[in-house]
Amino acid sequence: xxxxxxxxxxxxxxxxxxxxxxxxxxxxxxxxxxxxxxxxxxxxxxxxxxxxxxxxxxxxxxxxxxxxxxxxxxxxxxxxxxxxxxxxxxxxxxxxxxxxxxxxxxxxxxxxxxxxxxxxxxxxxxxxxxxxxxxxxxxxxxxxxxxxxxxxxxxxxxxxxxxxxxxxxxxxxxxxxxxxxxxxxxxxxxxxxxx
Amino acid sequence: xxxxxxxxxxxxxxxxxxxxxxxxxxxxxxxxxxxxxxxxxxxxxxxxxxxxxxxxxxxxxxxxxxxxxxxxxxxxxxxxxxxxxxxxxxxxxxxxxxxxxxxxxxxxxxxxxxxxxxxxxxxxxxxxxxxxxxxxxxxxxxxxxxxxxxxxxxxxxxxxxxxxxxxxxxxxxxxxxxxxxxxxxxxxxxxxxxxxxxxxxxxxxxxxxxxxx
Numbered sequence: 001x002x003x004x005x006x007x008x009x010x011x012x013x014x015x016x017x018x019x020x021x022x023x024x025x026x027x028x029x030x031x032x033x034x035x036x037x038x039x040x041x042x043x044x045x046x047x048x049x050x051x052x053x054x055x056x057x058x059x060x061x062x063x064x065x066x067x068x069x070x071x072x073x074x075x076x077x078x079x080x081x082x083x084x085x086x087x088x089x090x091x092x093x094x095x096x097x098x099x100x101x102x103x104x105x106x107x108x109x110x111x112x113x114x115x116x117x118x119x120x121x122x123x124x125x126x127x128x129x130x131x132x133x134x135x136x137x138x139x140x141x142x143x144x145x146x147x148x149x150x151x152x153x154x155x156x157x158x159x160x161x162x163x164x165x166x167x168x169x170x171x172x173x174x175x176x177x178x179x180x181x182x183x184x185x186x187x188x189x190x191x192x193x194x195x
Numbered sequence: 196x197x198x199x200x201x202x203x204x205x206x207x208x209x210x211x212x213x214x215x216x217x218x219x220x221x222x223x224x225x226x227x228x229x230x231x232x233x234x235x236x237x238x239x240x241x242x243x244x245x246x247x248x249x250x251x252x253x254x255x256x257x258x259x260x261x262x263x264x265x266x267x268x269x270x271x272x273x274x275x276x277x278x279x280x281x282x283x284x285x286x287x288x289x290x291x292x293x294x295x296x297x298x299x300x301x302x303x304x305x306x307x308x309x310x311x312x313x314x315x316x317x318x319x320x321x322x323x324x325x326x327x328x329x330x331x332x333x334x335x336x337x338x339x340x341x342x343x344x345x346x347x348x349x350x351x352x353x354x355x356x357x358x359x360x361x362x363x364x365x366x367x368x369x370x371x372x373x374x375x376x377x378x379x380x381x382x383x384x385x386x387x388x389x390x391x392x393x394x395x396x397x398x399x400x401x402x403x404x405x406x407x408x
Contacts, residue, residue, distance in 0.1 A: 058379070066360060068378035073364040076375070 013126075020049055024056055028063045038064060042075050051082045084122045087129035089167055091115075091147050096135030098142040107143050108132060110160040127167070197264035202271060208262045213237075215244050215257040218270065225270050226279055226308045228286075228398055229347035230258045233356075238348055242282040243308065245275045254278055276312070283308055284318035289326055289370075291342035292316045299400030305345070326370055334376045336387040336405055337363075337394065341373045344401035350374065350393035357392045363402075374402065 024045060031037040031044075041060055045052050052075055061068040075081040093099075093108040108130070112118055115128050122129040136144055141153025147163065197210045201223055208217045216232055218225050228241035237258045245254040249267035254275050257268075269275070287305070294300045294316070309316050317323060328341045348365070351374075355361040362385065366375035382388070393402045 054377075057377070061378075067362065067364070069361060069364040069366075069375060072375060072377035073366055076366040077368045 017053070017055075020053075021055065021059065023048075024059060028059070031063070033064055035064060035066060038066075038071065038074055042071075042081055046081055049085075051085045053085075054083070082120070084120065084129065085126060087122045088127050089129075089148050091128055091130045091145060092133045092136070093119075093130065094134075094136050094142070094144040094146070095132045096139060096142075098139035099135075099144055102142040104143040106157055107145060107155050107160065110157045111145075111164075114160055114164055127171070128164070197262055197266075199262055199264070199266040199268060201268040210262060210264065212262045213258065214246070214260040214262055214266075214268070217262050218246075218257065218268075223270060224311060225257055226283070226311055227258060228304055228308075228345055229349065231349055231352060231396075234352055241286075241345065241347055243279050245278045246270045247272045247275055280312055280314060283312055283314060284321055286345055287316060287318045288321040288323055289342070290316075290345070291325055291340075297343065297400055298403055299343075299398075303400070304398035328367075328371065328373055330373060331376065333380055334387070334405075335380060335382040336385065336391075337376065338403055338405050339374055339376070340401050340403075343399050344374060345399055346372055346374075347398065349396045349398070350402055353392040353396045354390075357390055358386050362387065363393060 027044060027048075028041065031041050038060070041063070042052060045056055045060075057071050057075065058068050061071045064071070075083075091111055093104060093111060095104050095108070108119060111130050115123055115130065117123055117128070117130060119130050119132050133146075136146055136151065138144055138151060138153060141151070143155045145152045145155050145163075147167075152159070152163065196207045199206050199208060199217075201218055201221070204221070204223070206217065206221055213232070215225055215227060215230055225246065226243040228243055229238040230241075230244060237256075239256045239259050242256070244257045246257045247254050247269045248260075254272070257270075287309075290305065294303070294306070297303070300306075305316070325342050330339060330341050332338065346365070351361050351364055354363055362378060363374055363376050365372055366377065367373055379385070391404055394400075394404050397403075
């Protein structure tokens with residue numbers, strides 16, 4: 001990937017974050033500044049953005065006039081609140097009884113090793129995140145992994161690398177296609193200008 | 196004044212005094228970690244201050260009771276000791292026993308309780324396993340050692356009392372619970388440099404000033 005697109009991506013992320021903060025700031029006005037609104041606010045942020053960033057915790061604590069660490073204390077108590085942005089391809093490893101018996105933990109470990117992140121975290125490029133879930137409802141296919149919306153049944157440790165590689169190849173393909181289109185467009189523009 | 200009997204000693208105590216407090220003031224030691232005299236709502240989380248009281252079917256935590264006239268209290272029955280030993284061993288099963296390198300050595304509450312209950316510091320019959328935790332070490336003034344912490348919560352109470360709102364708190368849940376300093380780490384906005392109340396109250400040196408490390 002060229003340096004330019006990388007820069008584009010990081011400035012894009014920055015703009016996204018800025019938009020998120022502004023949006024949350026507006027939404028906070030709908031809530032009273034009382035402590036009882038803490039969990040509803042956290043749920044609103046979680047629902048809208050799928051994670052609660054440290055900077056938004058600060059914002060919530062300012063709104064309710066309580067310590068930031070008090071907000072964090074409540075948020076970290078509940079499993080429904082996440083502190084990492086979800087990856088583009090969220091990997092959900094099933095830990096239900098059947099998958100557990102069939103070695104779901106080994107699959108999880110494999111994903112953790114291959115992606116070099118722990119369960120509950122997101123890769124630095126925000127491509128993948130790993131999550132452990134209880135039963136996804138197709139125990140006959142155990143052990144099961146759900147990536148995005150796709151269910152991968154009968155998983156094996158050896159299949160993990162292939163799955164990840166598949167997404168990476170797909171991404172590179174998309175990037176090449178985009179570059180090609182951009183080049184074509186440039187060429188067309190140049191032709192038009194020439195005429 | 197109300198008259199009570201604790202371990203066959205007759206005591207005269209002002210009615211309404213906390214039972215644990217009354218015993219400690221009269222030189223009757225009852226193991227405790229989370230008790231704080233000024234805290235209104237007692238945590239009763241360390242499960243060490245059990246006593247048996249005549250008329251009550253089971254041992255009770257003395258920190259949550261007030262003295263009543265005619266109470267007959269025993270602090271050393273087999274049932275009490277069993278509960279205390281179990282609670283203590285469970286605490287020690289996740290405690291990093293490295294006293295030689297610990298600043299609390301020799302003034303540590305855990306050492307005192309172990310001696311009192313005639314127990315070793317390493318629990319027998321229980322697995323010893325240190326929790327896998329992610330702990331931030333970026334606080335400018337304080338250092339936290341999760342494997343020493345007994346989660347008594349005294350630090351949170353004193354911090355809130357001193358500074359109006361706590362600058363440290365419990366984070367996580369269950370076995371993953373630990374103390375967190377989450378929040379603005381700007382040294383100029385933190386009262387910690389002058390306060391250090393949490394380091395003074397900690398019974399096991401789980402929070403210490405960075406200058407002491």
